[in-house]
Amino acid sequence: xxxxxxxxxxxxxxxxxxxxxxxxxxxxxxxxxxxxxxxxxxxxxxxxxxxxxxxxxxxxxxxxxxxxxxxxxxxxxxxxxxxxxxxxxxxxxxxxxxxxxxxxxxxxxxxxxxxxxxxxxxxxxxxxxxxxxxxxxxxxxxxxxxxxxxxxxxxxxxxxxxxxxxxxxxxxxxxxxxxxxxxxxxxxxxxxxxxxxxxxxxxxxx
Numbered sequence: 676x677x678x679x680x681x682x683x684x685x686x687x688x689x690x691x692x693x694x695x696x697x698x699x700x701x702x703x704x705x706x707x708x709x710x711x712x713x714x715x716x717x718x719x720x721x722x723x724x725x726x727x728x729x730x731x732x733x734x735x736x737x738x739x740x741x742x743x744x745x746x747x748x749x750x751x752x753x754x755x756x757x758x759x760x761x762x763x764x765x766x767x768x769x770x771x772x773x774x775x776x777x778x779x780x781x782x783x784x785x786x787x788x789x790x791x792x793x794x795x796x797x798x799x800x801x802x803x804x805x806x807x808x809x810x811x812x813x814x815x816x817x818x819x820x821x822x823x824x825x826x827x828x829x830x831x832x833x834x835x836x837x838x839x840x841x842x843x844x845x846x847x848x849x850x851x852x853x854x855x856x857x858x859x860x861x862x863x864x865x866x867x868x869x870x871x872x873x874x875x876x877x878x879x880x881x
Contacts, residue, residue: 701879701880702879703754703756703877703878703879704877704878704879705876705877706746706755706757706859706876706877706878707730707873707874707875707876709725709728709874710725710728711725712724712725712730712744714746714747714748715744715745715746715747716744716745716747717742717743717744717745718740718741718742718743718744718745718774718780718781719740719742719780720734720738720739720740720741720742720743720778720780720863720865721733721734721738721740721742721863721869722734722742723742723744723861723863728874729872729873729874730744730861730872730873730874730876731870731871731872732744732766732861732863732869732870732871732872732873733863733869733870734764734863734864734865734867734868734869735868735869736866736867736868738863738865738866739778739865739866740778740780740865741778741779741780741862741863741864741865742780742862742863742865743769743772743780743781743860743861743862743863744860744861745769745772745774745781745858745859745860746858746859746860747858748858749856749857749858750770750771750856750857750858750859750878750880751855751856751880752831752832752833752880752881753830753831753832753878753879753880753881754828754829754830754878754879754881755768755770755827755828755829755859755876755877755878755879756826756827756828756875756876756877756878757826757827757873757874757875757876757877758824758825758826758827758873758874758875759788759824759825759827759871759872759873759874760822760823760824760825760871760872761788761789761790761794761821761822761870761871762821762822762870762871762872763790763867763868763869763870763871764789764790764863764864764867764868764869764870764871765787765788765789765790765864765867765869766788766789766861766862766863766864766869766871767785767786767787767788767789767798767861767862767864768785768786768788768827768829768859768860768861768862768873769781769783769784769785769786769800769858769859769860769861769862770783770784770785770786770829770831770857770858770859770860771783771784771831771854771855771856771857771858772784772785772800772854772857772858772859772860773857773858774858775801778865779800779801781800781801781858781860782800782801782802783799783800783801783802783854783857783858784797784798784799784800784806784831784836784853784854785797785798785799785800785862786827786829786838786846788827788862788871790821792809792811792814792819793808793809794809794819794825794840794845795809795813795817795819795827795838795839795840795845795846796808796809796838796845796846797836797838797846797848799853799854802853802854803853806846806848806851807846807847807848809840809845809846813843813844813845816843817840817841817842817843817845818841819840819841824874825840825841826839826840826841826842827839827840828842830881832881833850833855834848834849834850834851834852834853834855835848835849835850835851836848836851859878861873
């Protein structure tokens with residue numbers, strides 16, 4: 676015979692374990708482990724490597740292809756936090772992308788990451804092109820500067836997308852009807868001298 680007191684204790688433990696699992700699902704987890712590129716795979720073009728806990732992407736002007744470092748996993752609704760700095764060229768933080776057979780390598784959303792005030796804008800590769808570009812007022816508030824480590828926060832939930840640069844909202848879409856899931860990626864733009872760095876990339880599922 677099962678003791679009712681023991682049964683109650685077991686049931687209580689099940690509830691506790693379940694609540695911990697849910698809490699874990701809501702926590703930020705490393706998307707980049709700081710040591711190597713496990714969990715990522717590059718498309719042809721440019722070079723990606725890890726130096727001192729930093730993902731370093733470089734490419735010569737003679738390289739026509741867009742080299743993209745993609746996560747092996749696909750993601751739907753999430754918050755991503757990362758730090759980046761641009762030393763040369765035009766990069767991008769891709770999300771909700773799919774691989775394609777072309778020089779661009781992927782179709783999907785790209786948070787612009789470059790040397791200009793367009794950083795933090797939203798571009799849809801293989802789709803609408805520019806979806807949103809930051810205003811001059813926003814560019815002034817966020818104190819973005821080429822070569823400095825910069826905070827990126829990206830929230831994507833259903834059709835709602837928000838991009839923050841140094842804590843300032845640079846792009847905000849509401850009820851967008853486009854892409855809902857895909858890989859996350861880092862871009863090296865083809866045909867340019869490229870040097871971009873990313874670190875402390877963490878993701879939380881929503």
